[in-house]
Amino acid sequence: NAGVTQTPKFRILKIGQSMTLQCAQDMNHNYMYWYRQDPGMGLKLIYYSVGAGITDKGEVPNGYNVSRSTTEDFPLRLELAAPSQTSVYFCASRGTDSRGIGYTFGSGTRLTVV
Amino acid sequence: AQTVTQSQPEMSVQEAETVTLSCTYDTSESNYYLFWYKQPPSRQMILVIRQEAYKQQNATENRFSVNFQKAAKSFSLKISDSQLGDTAMYFCAFMNYAGNNRKLIWGLGTSLAVNP
Numbered sequence: 001n002a003g004v005t006q007t008p009k010f011r012i013l014k015i016g017q018s019m020t021l022q023c024a025q026d027m028n029h030n031y032m033y034w035y036r037q038d039p040g041m042g043l044k045l046i047y048y049s050v051g052a053g054i055t056d057k058g059e060v061p062n063g064y065n066v067s068r069s070t071t072e073d074f075p076l077r078l079e080l081a082a083p084s085q086t087s088v089y090f091c092a093s094r095g096t097d098s099r100g101i102g103y104t105f106g107s108g109t110r111l112t113v114v
Numbered sequence: 115a116q117t118v119t120q121s122q123p124e125m126s127v128q129e130a131e132t133v134t135l136s137c138t139y140d141t142s143e144s145n146y147y148l149f150w151y152k153q154p155p156s157r158q159m160i161l162v163i164r165q166e167a168y169k170q171q172n173a174t175e176n177r178f179s180v181n182f183q184k185a186a187k188s189f190s191l192k193i194s195d196s197q198l199g200d201t202a203m204y205f206c207a208f209m210n211y212a213g214n215n216r217k218l219i220w221g222l223g224t225s226l227a228v229n230p
Contacts, residue, residue, distance in 0.1 A: 031216065042118075042205055042220030058217065090159060094216065102149065103218065105159035 002026050006091050006106035013081040013113045021076040021109050023091030031094040032074040033103070034058075034066065036087040043090060049074055081113045116141045118208050120221035127196045128229050134181075135191040135224050137206030145211035148182065148189045149218070154202040162204070165189065167211075196228045 007022045025032065030051045035043035035058075045058030049068040063085060065077040074093075078085060088110050092103040117140045127133035139148070150162040165173045165182050172180050177197075181190045193200055206221040 033217065040222070042207075042222050043218070044220075045217050048217060088157065092159075102161045102164055103159075108157045108159075110157075 004091055004093050004104050004106035006089075006109050008109060009107065010110050011112070013078070013111065015081060015083065015113060017081050018077070018079050019081070019111075021078070021089055021091070021111075023074045023076065023106060024072050025074075025091075025093040025104070026072065027093060027095065027104065028071060029093035029095045029104070030071065032068065033092045033094075034064070034074070034076045035090045035092065036060065036085075037090060037108075038087050046076065046089075078111075083113050085111065086113045087111060116143070116208050116210065116219045118206050118219050118221040120206050120224050122224045123222070124225045124227070126227040126229055127193075129196055129198060131196055132192060132194045133196055133226065135193075135204050135206075135226065137189045137191070137221060139187050139189065139206070139208050139219075141187070141208065141210070143210050143212065147209040147211065148180075149207040149209070150178070150180070150189075150191045151205045151207060152200075152202045153205065153223075154199075159205075163191065193226075198228050198230060200226060201228045202226060 004025045033048045034046040037043050044060050047066040049055045088108050091106040119138045146167045148165045152160045152162045163175045177194045179192045203223045205223045208219040
């Protein structure tokens, strides 16, 4: 099924460990986003990309890095995990035609840093 | 900067009844989009309905409709004939038409419980 695929769905990290959250979409969308959702809160933008090779910071980029080597993939890297990064992470993509105004979201990754 | 405010952290409604969720926003832009997203316990973020600011007609999707008041910067969601499956968090979101990134600005959400 076409959509946005995120892996893993759950992960527990120890403080100081690193990991990469994977995100892939098969809709040929140019725009991709990483959001985090803290308990009881809306989503906050971490990083976004408007196309392969182009990335930019969102509201809360500190502690994260991204790359966009292909249109399909947009991995999010956490270096030196901290308890403040405990959150649910959503990847999303968006097309550029009028019907693509709405986002397509992945199912999320629940990350706990202990 | 744009902001989105949802003033009702929690709401409940009886099955088959109608409920309205409130959302206000602040922007100096004239062209933008507004969205309501549903997040059930499965955590999946699902688009419920969207409204283009240049359209005066309120958007409708089956049992879901909006009351878009551009001058008042208000964008409420009405759910008719509420069903148990409507139980979820509902987020209001704003997207500026201008600019390259078209990022979404989110409200804090309203937790809706539909009671049998």
